[in-house]
Amino acid sequence: MxxxxxxxxxxxxxxxxxxxxxxxxxxxxxxxxxxxxxxxxxxxxxxxxxxxxxxxxxxxxxxxxxxxxxxxxxxxxxxxxxxxxxxxxxxxxxxxxxxxxxxxxxxxxxxxxxxxxxxxxxxxxxxxxxxxxxxxxxxxxxxxxxxxxxxxxxxxxxxxxxxxxxxxxxxxxxxxxxxxxxxxxxxxxxxxxxxxxxxxxxxxxxxxxxxxxxxxxxxxxxxxxxxxxxxxxxxxxxxxxxxxxxxxxxxxxxxxxxxxxxxxxxGRLGKISQKVDFPIGRFLRFGLVGLSGVFVDMTVLYLLSDPTTLAWPLTRSKILAGEIAICNNFLWNDAWTFADVSVNQQEWRHRLKRFLKFNIVCLAGLVLNVLVLNLVFNFLIPNRYIANLIAIAVATIWNFWVNLKLSWRVTDVK
Missing domain, CATH: 3.90.550.10 (Spore Coat Polysaccharide Biosynthesis Protein SpsA; Chain A)
Structure with a gap:
């Protein structure tokens, strides 16, 4: 040797x-x-x-x-x-x-x-x-x-x-x-x-x-x-x-x-997570990040759509509010929820790739969000904010599962 x-x-x-x-x-x-x-x-x-x-x-x-x-x-x-x-x-x-x-x-x-x-x-x-x-x-x-x-x-x-x-x-x-x-x-x-x-x-x-x-x-x-x-x-x-x-x-x-x-x-949640092959701990972190996105989303939606502010149409206001919330959520998820993955891919091109994937997934979730929002608001509960919360909950599950499988995974290996 x-x-x-x-x-x-x-x-x-x-x-x-x-x-x-x-x-x-x-x-x-x-x-x-x-x-x-x-x-x-x-x-x-x-x-x-x-x-x-x-x-x-x-x-x-x-x-x-x-x-x-x-x-x-x-x-x-x-x-x-x-x-x-x-x-x-x-x-x-x-x-x-x-x-x-x-x-x-x-x-x-x-x-x-x-x-x-x-x-x-x-x-x-x-x-x-x-x-x-x-x-x-x-x-x-x-x-x-x-x-x-x-x-x-x-x-x-x-x-x-x-x-x-x-x-x-x-x-x-x-x-x-x-x-x-x-x-x-x-x-x-x-x-x-x-x-x-x-x-x-x-x-x-x-x-x-x-x-x-x-x-x-x-x-x-x-x-x-x-x-x-x-x-x-x-x-x-x-x-x-x-x-x-x-x-x-x-x-x-x-x-x-x-x-x-x-x-x-x-604990019990962890044992359930292992049985159903669902990362509950990561989902909880994703959910906490989502709560910060809810605050951002709700604030922007109010500023754009409320009759006492800009009074923009609901759908247009929702799209813009959702995109701003997406940017907020990506930064927190990259730094915390999926930090164990992102730490291995820290170059800007890797982050940009993750952001684009995250954005595409969440934009698809945003379409789902808008559909649920309008369905709930127009046919079930005529309250824009309750309808928006229900729509966010549905979209959150979609966003987490698809991002887990697509956005945060190491694809470049030296």
Whole structure:
């Protein structure tokens, strides 16, 4: 095998975030399965990455020599962390590096790393040495003793935090209490559901489509995986010595969003959705976006058609109001409802293509809307606003289903 092959970057998987039951073939250091694949997601960790790789390699060479791999997944760091990591591959043969340029986010980075991993056990550890590496051997031991999931926890014996402020402690505990309120069946299974340091058997999450938001990948593993036995190992969370913290208010917002998404998708609505093959969670988001469109539609319709304003004909006013609402809805759906799809196709030509498709589908829905509006207004309920609400409800179901199948799907693959 040539040096170029040994130091080449891993290809970035595309499509849904799903782990295969069989280990993938064609990786740069061989095809046979191994015991442990440890993913290290990074962003602007140039100052830490050499020490991280050195320490992890020394530890795992003693614990399971030749039976592991380290996979660094870097989100195209401006400090070129991926390049520094790539330069280490000749020295550390168990190291592999992936550079993601089209996607962002810690959780999806971890899953992309697991998708190319060859390990029967999949793990994750931070790339900033805030997770003490020596805990890895205890996590491995817990898996070997039969656990499906081994979690490093700050809230069991031997765990803690080194020098957190009162505010940060309050926010961490507050987030946990909020999670227990919204999703007790998931967060109640571990003492530290916010942990980003754990190992899981491949078989426990294989074949399951993961759909994370933000940083808390452990929530997805517990909530969607086939996890029976869970073990916890205490660890002390350390302050970083190099680089900058990635914790912002956006992470807390993403956490709440993630809890609500899991609650919907794993609750009764989620089970119904799986049985009838209908994405209820996505439809609810589409419906919320539609509500904003209703406000836009109603406001414009009033300004154009009401006898006290411009008093335009109802049909002409409805067409213009509908088109403005379509533009509003597209922007929100692209950024939120179908964000997991649109993130893979971010160029302007892709967005324009989605907008044109969305517009055509919604214009067809608008024709349906206008027909229903006139039928209801002229033959059933002679109130323009009630008739308009009924017409919008009918058109919404049409718009969602056809857009789901036509507008938001990845068609260009590099």
């Amino acid at each position: 040539s040096n170029n092959q040994l130091t080449s970057l891993l290809p970035v998987p595309s499509g849904c975030l799903q782990i295969s039951e069989l280990t993938p073939s064609g990786t740069s250091i061989g095809n046979k399965s191994i015991h442990l694949s440890l993913v290290i997601p990074t962003y602007k960790e140039r100052d830490n990455i050499k020490n991280v790789v050195r320490i992890l390699s020394q530890l795992l060479d003693e614990a399971i020599p030749g039976n592991y791999e380290l996979i660094i997944v870097d989100d195209d760091s401006p400090d070129r962390t991926w390049e520094v990591a790539q330069s280490l591959m000749e020295v550390y043969p168990q190291l592999q590096v992936m550079r993601r340029q089209q996607e962002r986010g810690l959780s999806s980075a971890v899953i992309r790393g697991w998708q190319v991993a060859r390990g029967r056990v999949l793990g994750v550890i931070d790339g900033d040495l805030q997770h003490p590496p020596e805990i890895l051997t205890q996590l491995l031991s817990a898996i070997e003793q039969g656990a499906d999931l081994a979690v490093a926890s700050r809230h069991v014996e031997g765990g803690g935090v080194s020098s957190w402020s009162v505010v940060r402690r309050f926010l961490s505990r507050g987030a946990q209490v909020l999670g227990l309120t919204i999703l007790p069946g998931v967060l109640g299974r571990v003492s530290d559901p916010m942990s980003g340091y754990f190992m899981v058997r491949r078989s426990a999450i294989a074949g399951v489509t993961l759909n994370p938001v933000g940083y808390k990948i452990l929530l997805e593993v517990i909530g969607r995986g086939k996890v029976s036995e869970i073990a916890e190992v205490g660890y002390v969370f350390c302050e970083r010595k190099q680089g900058e913290s990635k914790v912002t208010w956006k992470q807390y917002v993403d956490y709440i969003h993630h809890l609500l998404r899991l609650r919907i998708s794993t």
